[in-house]
Amino acid sequence: MTINNQPERKKIQHDERPNMRMLTRKELGEHLAALGEPAYRATQLHRWLYSNQTLDFEEMSTFGKQLRQKLASAWSIRPASIASSESEAREADAAIDIQTAKFLIRLEDGELVESVLIPSEERMTACISSQVGCPLRCAFCATGQMGFRRNLATSEITDQAFLLDAEALKRHGRGLSNIVFMGMGEPLLNLDNVFESIGTLTEQDYRFSISEKKITISTVGLPAEMERIARSGLKTKLAVSLHSADQSVRERMMPVALDVPLDKLAKAISICNTITGQPVTLVYMLLEGVNDSPEDARKLARFAKSVLCKINLIDYNSIVTLKFESGCSSSKTMFIQRLLDAGLPVTVRKSQGAAINAACGQLATRTVRK
Ligand code: SF4
Structure with a gap:
């Protein structure tokens, strides 16, 4: 039997922004709609989070800079x-x-x-x-x-x-x-x-x-x-x-x-x-x-x-x-x-x-x- 404990992650400053991965697909859509975005953006965002599994809003190249910044200022992305x-x-x-x-x-x-x-x-x-x-x-x-x-x-x-x-x-x-x-x-x-x-x-x-x-x-x-x-x-x-x-x-x-x-x-x-x-x-x-x-x-x-x-x-x-x-x-x-x-x-x-x-x-x- 082998046991591996992952090295403790470096202490990072606590992120006050809520974790976007805790939103359901429906909630992702509702959030984007509240920002005035069309419905297809929710599909794109879901793909970025769960297919590309990106951790950084800056990588979401199908979104304009303004939307990327809006999302990044309100949310973090922290998977399990x-x-x-x-x-x-x-x-x-x-x-x-x-x-x-x-x-x-x-x-x-x-x-x-x-x-x-x-x-x-x-x-x-x-x-x-x-x-x-x-x-x-x-x-x-x-x-x-x-x-x-x-x-x-x-x-x-x-x-x-x-x-x-x-x-x-x-x-x-x-x-x-x-x-x-x-x-x-x-x-x-x-x-x-x-x-x-x-x-x-x-x-x-x-x-x-x-x-x-x-x-x-x-x-x-x-x-x-x-x-x-x-x-x-x-x-x-x-x-x-x-x-x-x-x-x-x-x-x-x-x-x-x-x-x-x-x-x-x-x-x-x-x-x-x-x-x-x-x-x-x-x-x-x-x-x-x-x-x-x-x-x-x-x-x-x-x-x-x-x-x-x-x-x-x-x-x-x-x-x-x-x-x-x-x-x-x-x-x-x-x-x-x-x-x-x-x-x-x-x-x-x-x-x-x-x-x-x-x-x-x-x-x-x-x-x-x-
Ligand atoms: S239902 Fe719950 S308590 Fe019963 S076997 Fe599954 S995990 Fe265990």
Whole structure:
């Protein structure tokens, strides 16, 4: 494991001007309109900020000098930055240069979130955060133990992708191929900003551009917001963290299940299936003695058969303050076999990043330990 702390940035005089990157696209347009500028200027300004990623209004050569000066006198441009990083090289992977790396991202107000770069031979995936902390308090999740601090602004979401793309190019010679909203927070509780960030990340002629189909949004299963995504026309994929198809077990693991019982969740998934024609991925984390029995497999199979879905089994990564254990390999084999026998499509995700607390459920571990 390696840890890199970025050198402390030189002390600069505190900039009193507000940060233009905290404005939404709509607000950028409103601000320019208030200055008497035509609507197309907003498109140009957005491109300068998020395609060129300029930090200096003087570089905005499509604007006249007067407008550049007006903007510079009122605003600064301060993107999120990497505060530190940790890398994990698994022995078996060292030869093919596969290193999972976790980045601590410093935000506008000094808050920190975590993003994880997960390289594999076929993909270069960024796992990004949507909230500082999370209000949903899933029992197995380090972020949930932090409590909720705030939603991320649109630019704070896009900046994680830009920063990890640059790191991927530097470390591996190839940029991001996939983005998953599976970092800190519940993306569906910050859906306006998640939507806008996806709009920016998929702008076709921007310097960084990724296909909607390469983006996965993960949720604990919030019906109204799931339907909103389905109706949005986005081609992004949806992953629902199920973790148990037994109502009382799920309630113990995920308090949100008290409000969204399994029948309501199945109905929400079916509505998404009908609108998009696409399957939803059911994410199921095997926990020893909690949800890994033959009966649990049977209940999962029954739930999965009631909707259009794929199942993704993942390992639990231990968090020192929490009391769960990953399912043992024999129960995992039995579990997988039962699902396959039921004719269900199952993938098993190998855990990456556990040594640096970058794996599923581990983000924010250090904060919790403190
Ligand atoms: S698993 Fe996701 S939704 Fe649950 S507490 Fe953690 S970040 Fe929030």
